[in-house]
Every structure is written in C-alpha cells, then in structure tokens.
Amino acid sequence: MDPHIDSNEPHRLYEWTGPLLEVEDLHLEFRTRAGVVRALNGVSYQVAAGETLAILGESGSGKSVSAQAVLGLLESPPAYVTAGRIRYRGEDLLPLSPEQRRQVRGKEIAMVFQDSLSALNPVFPVGWQIAETLRVRRGLSKADAMRRATELMDLVRIPAARQRLRDYPHQFSGGMRQRAMIAMALALDPPVLIADEPTTALDVTVQAQIMELLAELQRERNMALILITHDLGVVADIADRIAVMYAGRVVEHADVQSIYAAPAHPYTRGLLESLPRLDQKGHRLPSIPGLPPSLLELPSGCPFHPRCRYAQRVCVEQIPVDQLLPAARSEGRTSACHFAGEIVNLPVADETAGRSTTDSRGGLW
Ligand code: SF4
Numbered sequence: 458m459d460p461h462i463d464s465n466e467p468h469r470l471y472e473w474t475g476p477l478l479e480v481e482d483l484h485l486e487f488r489t490r491a492g493v494v495r496a497l498n499g500v501s502y503q504v505a506a507g508e509t510l511a512i513l514g515e516s517g518s519g520k521s522v523s524a525q526a527v528l529g530l531l532e533s534p535p536a537y538v539t540a541g542r543i544r545y546r547g548e549d550l551l552p553l554s555p556e557q558r559r560q561v562r563g564k565e566i567a568m569v570f571q572d573s574l575s576a577l578n579p580v581f582p583v584g585w586q587i588a589e590t591l592r593v594r595r596g597l598s599k600a601d602a603m604r605r606a607t608e609l610m611d612l613v614r615i616p617a618a619r620q621r622l623r624d625y626p627h628q629f630s631g632g633m634r635q636r637a638m639i640a641m642a643l644a645l646d647p648p649v650l651i652a653d654e655p656t657t658a659l660d661v662t663v664q665a666q667i668m669e670l671l672a673e674l675q676r677e678r679n680m681a682l683i684l685i686t687h688d689l690g691v692v693a694d695i696a697d698r699i700a701v702m703y704a705g706r707v708v709e710h711a712d713v714q715s716i717y718a719a720p721a722h723p724y725t726r727g728l729l730e731s732l733p734r735l736d737q738k739g740h741r742l743p744s745i746p747g748l749p750p751s752l753l754e755l756p757s758g759c760p761f762h763p764r765c766r767y768a769q770r771v772c773v774e775q776i777p778v779d780q781l782l783p784a785a786r787s788e789g790r791t792s793a794c795h796f797a798g799e800i801v802n803l804p805v806a807d808e809t810a811g812r813s814t815t816d817s818r819g820g821l822w
Pocket of ligand 1: 722723724759760761762763765766767768769772777793794795796797
C-alpha cells in the first residue's frame with residue numbers, strides 16, 4: 458500500500474465503482490447589495506477515476522464557481538447553494554460541517570489554482586510550503602515531509618529539486634511555479650484533481666508541457682481530472698469529455714470527438730469557429746457577437762438567445778431543457794437547445810467558412 462495513503466480512511470478500503478464526483482442540478486447564488494447574482498443555474502456533471510472532464514466557457518460562465526462550490530471554498534454569506542447535490546463517492550458533501558469539508562479538501566479533492574503567484578505564499582520557500590501540507594495533514598516529521606516534498610518536485614519535473622526546495626516563489630518562472638502548485642495539490646494523493654485554468658498566464662510551449670504533465674500524472678495515478686478552461690484548443694488532446702458552460706449552466710455535454718465533429722449547441726459552434734486555423738491565415742477570426750449576460754438579470758428563455766444566430770420566438774419565451782441526443786451521436790450526450798437535433802446535423806465546414814445554412818423549414822436559418 459502507498460505509505461502516503463491513510464488506511465484508516467474507510468472509503469479507501471473498498472473499491473468504489475461509481476463516479477468519484479457528481480454534481481447534480483446545482484443552483485448557487487450570491488446575495489449582494491446590487492441584487493441576487495445567479496451564478497449556477499442547474500449545473501450537472503460527473504467524473505470517474507481515470508477520466509478527464511474539461512469544463513469550458515467564457516469568463517463568468519460559472520466554471521470556477523462550480524469548482525469552488527465543490528471544494529466548499531465559497532463564503533456564506535454571500536454565497537448560498539439553493540438546490541442540488543455534490544456527491545463524492547456517493548456521499549453528499551453539502552450537509553457536512555466546515556471541518557468535514559476541510560478534511561475532504563486536499564486529501565480527496567484537490568485544486569490547482571490559476572494564479573500561482575497569488576496562490577503561493579511569497580514569504581515562505583516553495584519546498585517548505587509543500588512540506589507543510591504533509592506535516593499538518595499527514596503528520597509527517599519535518600525531515601520526512603521535506604524528503605517527500607523533494608520527491609513531489611521531482612515528480613512534476615522541477616529541475617534540481619533538492620537545491621530549489623529553499624527557493625521562494627518569485628525565484629521560480631511562471632511554468633515552474635505552476636509545477637510547484639501541482640506538486641502541492643498532489644501531496645495528499647487526492648483521487649480527484651481540479652485544475653482551474655492551469656496554463657492561463659503561460660506561453661504556448663510551457664502551456665503544452667504543463668498539459669502533458671497533467672495528462673501523464675492523471676494516467677499514472679488513475680485520478681479523476683477536471684480541467685477548467687476557456688480555450689477549446691487546449692483540451693482536445695487531453696479530455697475524454699467536455700461540459701460547455703454558459704450563464705451558470707452546462708449547455709452541452711459530450712465526448713471530445715463528438716463535440717469537435719458536430720457540436721450540438723450554437724454556443725459550442727461559436728467557440729469552435731473562433732479557434733485559429735492553420736489553413737485560414739490572413740482571415741479575420743470569427744467571434745461570438747455580444748457579451749455574456751449579466752447574472753443579475755438573465756435574459757428570458759434561453760440565456761444565449763441575444764447572441765444566437767439561430768434564435769426563434771420559442772427561444773425568447775422558453776428555457777430549453779437538456780435534450781438527450783440519439784445514442785448514435787454518442788452515449789449520454791446532451792444539449793440545452795430547443796433545436797439541438799437540427800444544430801447537430803449542420804455541416805461544421807460550412808459554419809467555419811461563415812456561409813449561411815438553411816434548414817428544411819426555410820425559417821430564420
Ligand atoms: Fe439558440 Fe434558441 Fe438554441 Fe438558445 S435555444 S441556443 S437561442 S437556438
């Protein structure tokens with residue numbers, strides 16, 4: 458048995474076969490002086506051991522808030538979960554006390570934050586910060602904790618780890634700091650790792666290296682990995698499934714191949730179209746018109762309707778429910794669009810070239 462895994466934890470004594478983490482119909486709001494910010498409006502997703510789920514969306518779509526809710530990091534007030542469940546190994550985390558949530562954090566579900574400079578404490582050496590987690594949470598001696606911190610820094614390929622143990626965060630490059638953050642997140646061997654925009658501040662080469670490292674660690678440790686990003690291009694090689702979020706809701710959920718081959722929601726199509734393509738040099742990149750809606754005052758009906766080129770009257774009047782696409786379009790695939798069945802059949806090439814597409818009804822399309 459791995460010496461770093463505590464055999465007293467009952468849930469580790471038997472094999473859990475279901476999804477490790479399930480978020481079900483989660484509603485969360487921030488009650489502010491300006492009004493009620495409806496940050497999550499029925500978010501559902503799940504992830505199993507050995508699986509990578511990418512959660513994708515623009516800023517303000519609720520992807521980071523949902524991760525913070527999973528970890529119990531949101532202060533109440535102003536944050537309130539008004540409905541839904543967050544289950545870890547089948548157990549609902551929401552009724553747990555703050556101390557019980559703290560026990561889950563890091564040991565069962567850990568997070569790599571997007572801004573390593575502010576997540577790391579600037580006045581303590583990086584090695585010390587990793588070791589401290591092991592001393593406090595695992596009860597290791599100072600010497601053992603430092604030894605394990607060196608191993609973890611080696612694991613995430615920080616060169617000359619032993620010599621760099623006593624370096625401060627400002628002495629690390631952005632990529633190395635992010636590796637240190639990953640080492641810290643792995644210190645307690647969490648079965649679930651959430652990486653929140655782990656490569657945002659990094660250049661593309663370092664970005665690719667960090668993604669490769671995360672994928673490798675996930676495979677080696679059979680972890681459930683949740684990768685939060687706004688960049689559809691980043692997740693193509695690493696994710697198994699993608700949950701696309703808009704206005705605090707998952708609007709499309711499918712395996713990676715299906716989403717790239719035939720997106721079933723206009724928002725996903727818009728994101729795909731705005732990816733740079735090597736064969737379209739010199740062309741202006743298409744973008745989704747308009748801005749994400751204010752979560753203080755969501756538009757009526759489908760919250761994407763003010764920006765959607767396919768919007769029709771029903772879109773303004775009725776909130777679309779999740780539609781399950783036919784199994785031939787991949788198992789369990791959903792889209793929260795009134796016209797999911799039609800959208801998924803639109804040719805992607807035409808869309809990308811910006812040509813208009815007509816449907817059999819000859820309507821707005
Ligand atoms: Fe567009 Fe209507 Fe679908 Fe919303 S429901 S994404 S407005 S077509």
